[in-house]
Ligand SMILES: Nc1ncnc2c1ncn2[C@@H]1O[C@H](COP(=O)(O)OP(=O)(O)O)[C@@H](O)[C@H]1O
């Protein structure tokens with residue numbers, strides 16, 4: 001039975017949930033039941049996913065080395081189709097299946113199809129086949145009549161070349177394009193940690209300082225940058241959370257007491 005109906009009297013709150021590869025494989029049925037409950041309460045859910053560890057495994061098997069710069073995987077030409085097939089052919093159907101096990105209809109999408117993520121090379125010399133997002137065409141998302149879209153972070157150039165897009169950035173741009181009410185980055189850590197403690201609430205200026213002094217590094221960098229981008233796009237609430245939805249809320253500014 002599909003719990004979400006697009007024919008509700010009032011527009012539901014729209015929540016984009018970004019599922020990080022870091023925790024995908026340990027998500028439990030309870031997590032997906034939680035999504036079911038959100039839908040039951042009238043929320044519209046859109047899922048954008050990554051899959052860093054699954055991509056690592058595919059590339060390792062193919063003996064392709066991909067360094068990471070500022071949280072972005074340098075993607076040589078011989079790696080891009082492996083990234084594409086791993087995300088779209090393996091990680092995406094796994095998530096669709098998990099969601100359907102929780103009695104929610106789900107449809108796998110990716111940024112290539114329907115021009116959902118229009119992209120161009122970020123910097124081919126430095127990053128290879130990594131994309132920067134030029135435009136989002138959300139029309140496919142709106143066509144699903146209640147099924148939950150599950151979107152892989154692959155972009156497409158005007159020439160039809162697939163590009164690897166960081167999933168946090170893809171989630172940011174999709175959330176902005178559809179004017180989401182909230183973006184949840186679900187990851188393997190309960191939010192941003194400073195000196196081992198989770199920060200409950202912060203703002204972009206404070207975050208920039210933590211990037212500069214190395215408190216925030218690696219895959220957390222594109223996540224917090226995407227969070228800041230969302231706030232600029234007037235998405236009112238952005239949170240970085242673990243699978244229990246515990247973590248950090250990022251606001252445009254935090255009032256001084
Ligand atoms: N200040 C920080 N607080 C919490 N995690 C951080 C911080 N700086 C870097 N990280 C790293 O970021 C990781 C989450 O990013 P990433 O592995 O890319 O997750 P995902 O696959 O969910 O996008 C954490 O597991 C941690 O290793």
Ligand SMILES: CC(=O)N[C@@H](CCC(=O)OP(=O)(O)O)C(=O)O
Pocket residue numbers: 019020021022049050051052053055071072073083130131153164165166167168219
């Ligand atoms: C350009 C770039 O870095 N692309 C990412 C796409 C997947 C991703 O972002 O997955 P996570 O959510 O697990 O981090 C990569 O190749 O790993």
